[in-house]
Amino acid sequence: MRILVLGGTWFLGRAVAEAALARGWEVTVFHRGRTGTPPDGARTVHGDRTVAADLARLAGEGRWDAVVDTSAGELPPRDVLAGARLLEPVAGRYVFTSTVNAYRGWPDEPLSEDSLLLDGPPDADGDYGRLPADWDGPDWYYGRQKAGAERAVTSAFGAALTVILRPGVILGPGEYVGRLPWWLHRAEQGGRMIAPGSPEKAIQPVDVRDVADFALLQATAEGGGAYNCAAPVGHSTMGDFLTACVLATGGEAQLVWAPDKLLVDHGVSQWTELPLWRTHAGVWRVDSTRAQAAGLTCRPLSETVADTWAWLRGGGAPVTHPRQAEHGIAPEKEASLLAVLGRTDQPPRAS
Template identity: 50%
Template structure:
């Protein structure tokens, strides 16, 4: 198959490109060449998706069996790409987010859950990340005349991660010493490896599927304790995990999700964060690997030659990841002596 990837140089996009090439597909990437490096073996077209002339030039270069759009954040911009490539591909696969559902993260969601309200031509500034992702989905569904495939990932981890959640924990634990471990170590989580996500996208393209799929790891595929334990094992660190109560951290204004990445205290607002229902994707063939493999392979990537100390960023809606060393040590001291 001939596959066009819009983006294709970092995290999800890069993984999709590598997986497609490994399957013997011909891959073209379209990007500005500013964020990451091109994958060897893929043809590259330089251009800016926000420039209609660049999109028209791209469309004039050929036809593809599928477009995989991994870097669409604004409905108007996604709609421009859809219109430019309409008739130039059989499938338009858009990588969205579980954040497009209005009930998440407070409640369990599946493909039947209501999406956030957003017009397919909304512009940047017309909403937050999840609202705009919902509008992007509608831009693809309403504007593409071929097969529209919308993939809504849950929490993605793995090699090339450019958000910095798992890399932050790995580097912090590798540094050793007493590490602030937040909340209940038995709290269930549900994460997916980026390579399993990429494989599912390609499987659906090859099967000529369409529609929406919420794609996450299998329910309760790890816990906070097991996940951080995997980090200790992968790094070979002698770090000591010091488990600190949720309420203690909340009372001291520690930010869930970001200051201690993926920490989700049991509040009403986060009650469904680890409860997405991937049954439809599983029925369509989604396969997921053990989380310990994801952790170990991410550490191998981080410690390989050329892995960045400062990770490249995409247009992240979560902000920077990780608590400062000074704040962490102050909290640990207070927790120990209280």
């Protein structure tokens, strides 16, 4: 099996390349050489996927059985389209990593693969979907861009040879966004620690290695389709998650559960100041049964947490990603919330 990984040096892309090499596959990694390095054993082609000459040179290195695209990131649909068109003659199928943001109803509604997608033409530029500064409604810009990128790949390869993966939150070793690393570092500090919402709140993060395995499974499958890549509803809770963070880092932190209303009333930014906390009804109600039926398996969240802590202690990411700065509540703000909650002698609520 010969695969091309677009990306291959950070997080999901590297996990895909590593998993493919472990299977004995021949792996080519296309990246710019700016962040991280591909795993040993992968063949490297340097280039920028927004540069037509680089893409043409890459296509000349083919043929591959499949492309696994993990690096579209902030690329506009038209750049994804240009690359897919150049690769279509030299690749058998295309596995594209999108996001649940492509759904019009996320994060407010429960979702399945049959849910309505946002608009987004396959040839849209980076300005498509931007909203005026005074807009006070939902910001669908990113989702429109990703929905357009999905259509770009499908238009180039056809529905039968295109697989769309729509993850929600991906965690695990190599995470550069900073959600799980922030919680682990906070738990390491010990003391009374704000725990958002309810310990019984179901959450659905998925391990990066499980997404990588599923991507490779789809690279060898027949037919196309779209799959929500999330852990099953009920797989884990916020209590499970934070307890695992405390245990992995030594067990010194004490969880102090803060109700949603208190956090909202005190202006805590959802999704960032307390990562993974969000009150929207659909954020953790993503139906992934289709992916599970197609072979997605999800390891225990406690394993993801423990392995990420081991990775962080071993040095962590070689490059600091700018999104890390978005995550985490300031110590002073956390202290003020803890003061409001009071009852310092009350043990943390069991998860």
